[in-house]
Amino acid sequence: MAVTALTQETLGTLPGEVATPSYDRSELTAGIVHFGVGGFHRAHQAMYLDRLMNDGKAHDWAICGVGVLPGDARMRDALTAQDGLYTLVLKHPDGTREARVIGSIVEYLFAPDDPEAVIEKMAGPAVRIVSLTVTEGGYNIHPVTGEFDAEAPAIRADLAPGAVPATVFGLVTEALRRRRAQGVTPFTVMSCDNIQGNGHVARRSFTAFARLADPDLAAWIESSVAFPDSMVDRITPVTTGQDREAVARRFGVEDAWPVVCEPFTQWVLEERFPGGRPPFEEAGVQVVTDVEPYELMKLRLLNAGHQALCYLGYLSGYRYAHEAATDPAIAAFLLDYMDIEATPTLRPVPGIDLEAYKRTLIERFSNPEVRDTLARLCAESSDRIPKWLLPVVREQLARGGEVTRAAAVVAGWARYAEGIDESGEPIEIVDPLRDRLTAAARRQREHPTAFIEDRDLFGDLADDRRFVEPYLRALESLHTQGARATVRELAGHGTRT
Numbered sequence: 001m002a003v004t005a006l007t008q009e010t011l012g013t014l015p016g017e018v019a020t021p022s023y024d025r026s027e028l029t030a031g032i033v034h035f036g037v038g039g040f041h042r043a044h045q046a047m048y049l050d051r052l053m054n055d056g057k058a059h060d061w062a063i064c065g066v067g068v069l070p071g072d073a074r075m076r077d078a079l080t081a082q083d084g085l086y087t088l089v090l091k092h093p094d095g096t097r098e099a100r101v102i103g104s105i106v107e108y109l110f111a112p113d114d115p116e117a118v119i120e121k122m123a124g125p126a127v128r129i130v131s132l133t134v135t136e137g138g139y140n141i142h143p144v145t146g147e148f149d150a151e152a153p154a155i156r157a158d159l160a161p162g163a164v165p166a167t168v169f170g171l172v173t174e175a176l177r178r179r180r181a182q183g184v185t186p187f188t189v190m191s192c193d194n195i196q197g198n199g200h201v202a203r204r205s206f207t208a209f210a211r212l213a214d215p216d217l218a219a220w221i222e223s224s225v226a227f228p229d230s231m232v233d234r235i236t237p238v239t240t241g242q243d244r245e246a247v248a249r250r251f252g253v254e255d256a257w258p259v260v261c262e263p264f265t266q267w268v269l270e271e272r273f274p275g276g277r278p279p280f281e282e283a284g285v286q287v288v289t290d291v292e293p294y295e296l297m298k299l300r301l302l303n304a305g306h307q308a309l310c311y312l313g314y315l316s317g318y319r320y321a322h323e324a325a326t327d328p329a330i331a332a333f334l335l336d337y338m339d340i341e342a343t344p345t346l347r348p349v350p351g352i353d354l355e356a357y358k359r360t361l362i363e364r365f366s367n368p369e370v371r372d373t374l375a376r377l378c379a380e381s382s383d384r385i386p387k388w389l390l391p392v393v394r395e396q397l398a399r400g401g402e403v404t405r406a407a408a409v410v411a412g413w414a415r416y417a418e419g420i421d422e423s424g425e426p427i428e429i430v431d432p433l434r435d436r437l438t439a440a441a442r443r444q445r446e447h448p449t450a451f452i453e454d455r456d457l458f459g460d461l462a463d464d465r466r467f468v469e470p471y472l473r474a475l476e477s478l479h480t481q482g483a484r485a486t487v488r489e490l491a492g493h494g495t496r497t
Contacts (some may be wrong), residue, residue, distance in 0.1 A: 005254040008083040011101065015252050018087070021103035023053045025083075028062040028106050031278075033122050033187075035168050036133035037065035037075055042102065043236040043261040045131060045192055047088060049104040051283040058278040060126070064107040066118050068168055076110040078256040084108065087247050087258040091369035098263075099251045111171060115164055122175030122187065128275040130172060131190040132202065137383035137432060138168070138193065139205045142456070148208035159212055169209035176210075176225065177217050188226040188273050194303055195387055196295055199229035199270065228270035229291040231298050235364060236261040237372040262370050264360075268294040286351075293347040297354070300342040302361055304388040308337050308405065309365060310377035311412030315422055315483035321372040325365035329484070332491035334362065337405040345395040379430035381413055382437065386457055397466055404470040408490055411474035412483070414451035417441035422482050433457075445479065448472050 004010050011020050032049075034041060045063075052058035065084075067076055079086070084105040090098040111118045122130055132138070140149050149155065157163060158170035165171045172189065179186055189206060191198035203222075210218035239257060247258045268286040281287045288294070306321075312333070313324025324330050338358045346354070393406045418441040419427050429438055436454070443450040452462045452471060461467050477486040 001249070001252045003248045003252050003254045006082045006085050006087065006101065006256075008085065011085070014101070017099065018251050018253060019098075019100040021050065021054065021101065023056070023059065023103070025103050025106065027059060028053070028104075029060045029126060030064040030106055030121070031058075031061040031126060032129045032131055033064045033066055033118075033127050034131045034133070035066050035068060035172075036135070036138070037067065037072075037079070037105070037108065038133060039236045039239060039259050039261075040232075040234065041133045041192070042086060042105075042259045043088060044232055044234050044265060044267065045133075046102055046104045047265070048267060048280060048283045048285060049278060050100075050102045052278055052280075053104060055282070057282065061129075061278040062106040063104050064109060064121055064127070065105055066121075066171075067108070067110045068112075068166070068171070070112065073110060073112075075257065076108050076113075079105060079108045081256060087251070087253050087255045089243070089247060089251075089258060089260045090263045091260055091367070091371075092263055093363075093367045093369055095369060097250060099247070099253070101253075111166065115166065115171060118171050119165065119175050119178070122172065123178040123182070123184070125179075125184050127187055128185075129188050129190050129273070129277065130175075131192055132168070133192050134168060135380065135383065136193060136195055136387055137380065139195070139201050140169070140209075141201060141205060146204075148205055150208070150212055155209065155212075158209075169206060170213075172206060173210045173213060173217070173221075176221060177214065180217065180220055180224075185275050186221075186225045188228065188275055188277070190228055190230065190269075192230055192232045194232070194299060194384075196299055196391065197229060197292070198295070199227040199272075199291075203227040226272045226274050228272040229295065230270065231266070231268040231291055231295040233266040233298055233302060234261050234264060235367075235370055235372055237370060238376055260370070262364060262367055264364055266298075288350075293349040294352070296346050297349050297352065297357065299388050300345060300392050301338050301358060303384070304342060304392060304406075304409075305334055305338060305361055305365070306377045307381070307385060307389055307413070308334050308409045310374045311409065311416040312483050312487050314374045314378060314427070315412060315415060315478065316487065317422070317484075319374055320368075321374060321377060322366050322368045322370065324374060325362060327487075329488045329491045331362055333405060333408075333487050334365075336491065337409070340402055341396055341404075341406050342392050344399070344401055345392050375428070375430070378413075378416060380432070381417075382431050382433040382457060385410065385413060390458070390461070393461065393467060397464060403467055405490060407467055407470040408474035408486070410452065411471050411478060414441050414444060414475060415478045415483075417451065418444075444475065448475060 191202040318324040417437045440450045
């Protein structure tokens with residue numbers, strides 16, 4: 001099959017099995033500025049907008065992507081060369097592939113190149129939403145205190161007199177300042193990150209930064225800017241060289257950065273958009289008045305479930321999520337965690353059958369075509385565990401419930417953080433706190449609670465025997481019996497309620 005480089009000019013020459021935008025992209029205007037254009041954003045929010053545009057809607061809601069970090073230059077180069085286009089490939093469990101070219105991103109700005117262009121884009125009245133996928137750690141919030149870290153070097157640099165904004169906080173705050181000065185209605189700040197109460201977290205971060213820079217502006221932001229909550233869901237593994245080759249071989253498309261993902265997608269969004277929004281509900285988004293029940297369900301079952309899967313799965317010798325999820329002992333352990341420990345902390349979720357949802361999660365994790373790596377799920381744990389798993393632990397302790405499995409997940413993380421697997425092979429730890437975590441983990445054979453004594457991550461959990469005792473049992477078992485035997489024992493002795 002001939003291979004065609006993906007650009008606006010070549011769209012009409014792509015094979016018929018590749019769906020392409022049915023709308024005139026030259027007539028699109030950017031109504032959304034998005035920080036953090038990665039795989040998930042392109043498999044999710046940008047895809048929903050493309051759906052609307054193919055239905056003749058939301059043509060004034062196209063996306064201008066923004067990169068802030070040095071590594072974002074790669075995305076700038078890829079999308080600029082392809083006129084903002086990319087291929088989204090859905091991987092069905094039976095091996096079926098669906099390919100669609102997404103056209104909803106019409107511009108990409110790299111803030112280190114021209115911060116003024118980014119600020120002016122957001123300051124203009126055409127932009128009514130600024131959205132974010134900046135990762136769980138991108139909000140500069142202390143994991144235990146929940147306070148904005150004003151001493152972070154990048155924040156201090158942005159707050160220096162006469163500084164040119166370089167962080168998302170500085171850029172967004174300056175754009176809001178200009179809109180206020182010009183009498184332009186403020187845009188809505190829409191977080192799409194996997195954080196409980198992501199809208200509230202975003203409000204706290206941006207107003208805290210603004211308060212340090214200009215207290216009057218901060219008061220205006222607090223009273224005038226909307227920060228809706230959202231719950232987002234679609235398993236989207238990191239794009240690999242094999243994915244690029246497969247898109248070229250199977251679909252005849254040369255794409256510098258395609259996106260692959262599972263068929264399942266969900267987006268629950270709070271109705272709080274005073275400046276207007278696209279008709280998201282017409283593309284399958286659930287627009288509701290209260291997102292919290294849905295986000296707790298997703299964060300504590302899917303996201304924390306991924307953490308229950310990844311460390312123990314990796315230490316058991318697996319390298320892909322589907323391999324671990326189809327191990328009967330790991331699947332049983334995972335369901336026990338969800339049923340016995342996570343579910344009691346949830347509120348009723350309107351329109352959702354929780355029992356069916358949990359079984360569907362196991363099916364999704366078991367999709368062999370997605371080939372989601374356990375290493376990806378194990379990355380950035382110091383941002384993920386405190387936000388996804390430890391709230392379950394604390395709520396269960398408060399209500400006198402079980403924490404045996406959640407404690408074992410933390411023990412799995414502690415054992416993984418030692419950086420050596422059960423075969424003596426090195427583990428590449430990807431975490432902003434890697435050196436600190438590994439140093440603590442390597443002390444735990446002599447000092448078993450060393451890892452959980454990090455109060456910045458665990459608070460006072462090391463002082464609570466109800467958590468410490470099952471944690472130490474699991475950690476000792478991981479050291480003496482190994483992960484497979486530990487999981488079998490946990491799965492075989494669970495108390496179903």
